[in-house]
Amino acid sequence: MANGAQTVHEVLSRQTEDEDEEEDEEDDEGKVTEDEEPRACGVCGDLAKGxxxxxxxxEGCKGFFRRAIQRSTQLRCPFLNKxxxxxxxxxSCQACRFHKCQAIGMRKEMVMSEKEVLERRIRIKRKRMLDAPVELLSQQKETIEELLCGHRSTFDAAFSRFSGFRPMDRVVVSVSEYNQSGREPFHPLTNCPTNSCTTNKSATDPGTSPCACSLLSSCSSSSPFSSLYGFFEKQDTQHVNDVGKNSVFTALPHLMDLTTYMIQDIISFSKxxxxxxxxxxxDQISLLKGATFEIMQIRFNxxxxINTGIWECxxxxYCIDDAVRAGFQQLLLEPLLKFHHTLRKLDLxxxxxxxxxxxxLFSPDRPGVQQHSVIDELQESLALTLKTWIDCKRTxxxxxLLFPRLxxxxxxxxxxxxxxxxxxxQIQDIQPDDVSPLIIEVISKCPSNK
Known part of the structure; x- marks a missing residue:
């Protein structure tokens, strides 16, 4: 059996060597130009390529010599070595062919090792991949189409489906109450960063464009926020409770309705x-809890x-001061505004x-996630699809730099x-009736038992 196995091994080896030799010959066929004189191979007399x-x-004898050096068994001539x-x-006779190779001066120390050959092949393969045009795979195209379909059916840039909301009120508190806090006289319109809030129509009229005020560039040396912050930062809890009966955060009801509307659409998109x-x-609930705010901001972007600092829904x-009037503070809003400028500049x-x-959405490290490996593979596949898309479509x-920036x-x-x-x-503690249970559920860190 050992002899039989050895024979089968030799036959297979011989077939592989013959195939490799043919490939060597085919790869270099026709490389001799008309200006070069035909030269004979010192081993077999065939056309030499160099x-x-x-x-x-x-090329055939070149490949043969390389394989003969790398083989572990000794070659033997079945005749008289002549x-x-x-x-x-x-x-027909590998032993005599090998001796002929040595006789004309071929040197075994010049043959690369298997490791060196493998490294060279990897370098060549990488170069070919870099030179080859990048194309989206059919599965990647299907993924993008599915995402586009889901997005378009759940996001309306004109916000035509956003209705039945509580009206926007851009007055924080009365002017007299603000002035009683010992600060400079303040008016919510005249103190707007660009003095361009609409004044010709009621601010509570949902049919108008309630605010056209833009903010200073986030790159400005001065704060991009109006003096609205002065009121919220220094007032004590007792004063908040006293005014709270009349809604301290007057823009909150409207923005909570807008947030609830956005969350419902994001859930539909995910499903x-x-x-x-x-x-x-x-895991669906855990992923949604972790990603809803992020997806909401991506959609708002x-x-x-970027020129006016306005969200045109x-x-x-809306302007950033609307979020201030809803009770949000600088620690969130400054990086948020910077984020929107940064992302929008990428012209996605x-x-x-x-x-x-x-x-x-498919972030495996969200709190409460169980199927880590499955979700990790999904996110990795999406990242590869995004990178390939950029390589294919961007000029x-x-x-x-776009992928790492994203x-x-x-x-x-x-x-x-x-x-x-x-x-x-914190806002809910002051004005609990205006924050919907859906929003509280989304920001809750506790895994759902449903």
Whole structure:
């Protein structure tokens, strides 16, 4: 049996060597130009393509010598070690062919080791991959189409489905109450950063564009926020409770209605995705709790006007002071405004927006997640799809920087998510009736038992 196995091994080896030799010959076929004189291989007399391992040989004998050096068994001639090697019979006697190679000066120390050959092949493969045009796989195209379909059915940039909300009230407290706090006289319109809030229509009229005030650039040396902060930062709890009966945060009811509307659409978007539906209900809830604020901001970024600092939500527009009037504070709003400017400057396409939404959703490190490996694979696949999309579709010279910049934006939102949850709970303590149970459920850290 041992002899039989050895024979089978030799036959297979011989077949492999013959195939490799044919490949060597085919790869270099026709490389001799008209200006070059035909030269004969010193081993078999075939057309030589150049010097290999210190001797003038054809590609076939070059490959043969390399394999003969690397083989572990010794070659033996079945005749008298005097075989004449020609192009036609060079495969008949490997021993005599090898001796002929050595006789014409081929040197075994010039043959690369298997490790060196492997490294060289890897380098060649990498170069070919870099040179080859990048293409989206069919599965990646399907993923993008599914995300686009889910996004378009659950996000209306004109906010035409946003109705039945409580009206926006941009007056924080009365002017006299603010002035009683010992500060400079303040008026919520004249103290707006650009003095451009609408004054010709009622601020509580949902049919108007309630606020057109923009903020100073986030790069400005001065604070981008109006003096509204002065009122919230220094007032004590007793004073808040006294005024709370008349709603301290007058913009809160409207913004909570807007937030609830956005959350419902984000839930619908998530449920439209096949991979999301395949997860356990517990993991679906955990992912939504972790990602809702981030996806909401990504969607708001699509309607953010970087020149004015205004979120143009159809017939209603919002500025950062509206969030101040709803009780949110500088620790959240300054990095949030900077985030919107940073992301908007990247000039993302719709496909890129939906992919980063999905990457945020499928984050395996959210509290309460059980199927870590499954979700990690989903996120990795989405990241690869995003990178491939950028490589395929982007033509700008610094496109290689876009992917890491997007990852940095997603990472930055993690800190803001924690601060957002904290501030929502603080606002609820002051004005509990205006924060919906759905919002409280989303920001809750405790895993759901449903």
């Amino acid at each position: 010097y290999h391992f210190n001797a003038l040989t054809c 075989c004449i090697i020609t192009k036609n019979n060079r495969r 439209s995705l096949r991979d999301f539906r395949s997860l356990t209900m517990e 699509m309607v953010f006007n 159809g017939h209603i527009t 396409q719709e496909e890129e927006y939906v992919l980063i939404q999905a990457m945020s 700008d010279p610094d496109k290689h 990852i940095a934006c997603l990472t930055e939102m993690r800190t803001m998510t924690e601060e957002y949850s904290k501030q929502i709970l």
